Amino acid sequence: MIVIRSAQPLEWREIAAIAAGASLELSPEAEARIAAARRLVDEIVTRGIRAYGVNTGVGALCDVVVSQAEQRDLSHNILMSHAVGVGAPLGREETRAIIAAAINNFAHGHSGVRLEVVRTLLALLNADTLPEVPAFGSVGYLSHMAHIALVCVGAGHVRAGGERITGDDALRRLGLEPMTLEAKEGLSLVNGTPCVTGLAALAMARAQRFLDWADVVSAMSFENLGGQLDALDPQSLAFRRSEGLALVGARLRAALSDSAILNESVGRRTQDPLSLRTIPHVHGAARDALKMTAEVVDRELASITDNPIVAGTPEAPRVFSQAHAVGASMALAMDGIAVTMAQVSALAERRLDRLVNPLVSGLPAFLAEIGGTRSGFMIAQYTAASLVAQNRRIAAPASLDGGVTSGLQEDHLCHATPAALKALEIIENSARILGIELLAATQAYDLQPTQLARAPYTDSLRAKVRGVLPIYRDDRPLANDMTFAFRMIADGVPPPLPGPSTRTDGTDDPQSTAAAPATVAAHRCAESANDALAMLPEAHGR
Structure with missing residues (x-):
């Protein structure tokens, strides 16, 4: 390209x-x-x-x-x-x-x-x-x-x-x-601000890819936990004015269409815990935030951010020695994206906790086939909780750090580039958390007490994982599986959902150049996944 x-x-x-x-x-x-x-x-x-x-x-x-x-x-x-x-x-x-x-x-x-x-x-x-x-x-x-x-x-x-x-x-x-x-x-x-703007564009692409995965992985957990489909009802969701909310609701309905597991659970509870019924609200708010951030980044790319700026004509040149190189808007935008991604991944960890907790899941404790001698996903949830805490620590706004440099001449600092770097770190941590949820949800399907049919889409995701990784029996280091799942999410895109293709800002645009970063990433995914698979010799041939 x-x-x-x-x-x-x-x-x-x-x-x-x-x-x-x-x-x-x-x-x-x-x-x-x-x-x-x-x-x-x-x-x-x-x-x-x-x-x-x-x-x-x-x-x-x-x-x-x-x-x-x-x-x-x-x-x-x-x-x-x-x-x-x-x-x-x-x-x-x-x-x-x-x-x-x-x-x-x-x-x-x-x-x-x-x-x-x-x-x-x-x-x-x-x-x-x-x-x-x-x-x-x-x-x-x-x-x-x-x-x-x-x-x-x-x-x-x-x-x-x-x-x-x-x-x-x-x-x-x-x-x-x-x-x-x-x-x-x-x-x-x-x-100028090319440093933060370049990093912000990269953060946008990775955040968009993460949110696409978050929708479909959360659908797997929702199904495994017998979520109430009323939480995804379009009439109910329409009471809140949010393009992102409406989009996520539609995506989840597409992913869970024709699920016998969910049809069986209708009416079982008056309402689900918040970690399930707020998926459209939290993911939708994140998409709304991403759309607003995209406008900020594109405005910055359209702006002249030098100091000084030269203008005018050779006969009458002008010099503007002012503050256009200060990236306050970018610092605020990147701080916002950092908090946004931290919240979405914190919700993923809460779903993960419910999957491994036999008191609420109805599944074997910690998704282990045999309790006592096998710990299953018990400690993987610890890792997710640790990453959520790390995200919380580094999500503090860089734009408020302040400081004084250059002998009081530069006595206000907005830390735009550090804000973008920590946003990228949080997005990476979040992809690791979501990867653990993906593995746990796949394992949960294998341990369901009934043989009711999964939704065709979630079944395809399960098959995608199981095509490489067998059911987990405490027979190999779980960290290697987690690396494989992380690479799937960080480098690739989920299978397309049934129905019309949409961008994450909610507009129909299947042929947009927006697909370019995802397309390149999809080509990289196989290579990255193979690298992770190389650490899994035990998985071959099972």
């Missing part, structure tokens, strides 16, 4: 597709805008117009004038001094998403970097020759972008085909030479 950055800015779905492996190209119009913005910077330099980071220092040094002869040094030195990231490097998809969002920002035509700089980033991206970017150490965006930009000047390191090489070697393998940065280019390469 090729994504083209044209007159229209990229949307989050396109960034997610590029993160998953699609290539990116610039239209001639986008290249012309980048070149025009560079001409504005050249005029600013020639005329000596005061511009932050062009002919002044940065941060608290913004009033220190830098001569024209020193401006190349300023650009180079900004990269060196801002490359202060620590910790393990970001993953492939995270790095690709950030680079794609940065190129999108430059293509607005208000940054002032030369076209050669953008083409170098494109070459690295499309060759999957990716800078090594430490995950931590930024209160906003500076260190991550600095480590990416290091490679443009032949410094830093990259990962290419599983090999770690220097930035200089990476460029030469691509037929490129290390660059000497011109005025403003060092600052343009490190500032």
Whole structure:
């Protein structure tokens, strides 16, 4: 797949597709805008117009004038001094998403970097020759972008085909030479909100995939526990005004259609526990939140987030040395998604607890075939409870962390990139929790006291798991099964539900480019699942 950055800015779905492996190209119009913005910077330099980071220092040094002869040094030195990231490097998809969002920002035509700089980033991206970017150490965006930009000047390191090489070697393998940065280019390469916006697009894609799985896995638990179908009644759900609620209700009805187990349980209880009857409400609220967040991310991708911004004409250039690089809206949005995913996965753990608890499930204790000598899923539920607690701890809003940097010049910090990173961590934890529920629900089907027919859709999900993993008899480390289920959810998409295809925002759009990240992920799923399966030698042939 090729994504083209044209007159229209990229949307989050396109960034997610590029993160998953699609290539990116610039239209001639986008290249012309980048070149025009560079001409504005050249005029600013020639005329000596005061511009932050062009002919002044940065941060608290913004009033220190830098001569024209020193401006190349300023650009180079900004990269060196801002490359202060620590910790393990970001993953492939995270790095690709950030680079794609940065190129999108430059293509607005208000940054002032030369076209050669953008083409170098494109070459690295499309060759999957990716800078090594430490995950931590930024209160906003500076260190991550600095480590990416290091490679443009032949410094830093990259990962290419599983090999770690220097930035200089990476460029030469691509037929490129290390660059000497011109005025403003060092600052343009490190500032703005591409870092958080790229990560947010990736979080959106993963959250969307997680919610699709959450609906169908919760349907399995609902069926195993004999849930009351009244909780999914469309007339009842319509009393609450929510597109997400209506969509989830429809999805659950489709997944549970023709279930003899549920038909048998009709009227058995006046109402189910909240962990069952609030599935449409909690999952629906999450989808509504995701839709609102998508609007925030797409607005950010359509915005110019440099400091300074260059505009006007070569005859009358203008410089805006203000605060458009501050990502307050993104910080708030990512904090919201973190809490949203934490709540959905906490509900999954509550369903899991009911599946393993014989006092409420009507199933063998802890889903073990033989009690006493076998513990079944007893301790797997501990793992889920631990991950729920971890999510709760890290869901605290990063946007409120505050702090003061740069000698009181930067005395308000919204921590947008850390907010996105913790949202990604919570989504991963949540997929692990849901994977445990998937395994437990599959096991519960095998231990049902009656032979009533499952819904065709949930039966297909059970068969998907059982096609790889046999019933669990405490005969192998359960952690390996959990890894397999996690990879199914994190890397793949659930089988399509009966009925019309819908996007997670509730609109019919089966042919949308929204499917692109999921399609790429689906192709990866088999490989990832096979990797997990390699840890399960006991499972083969059973």
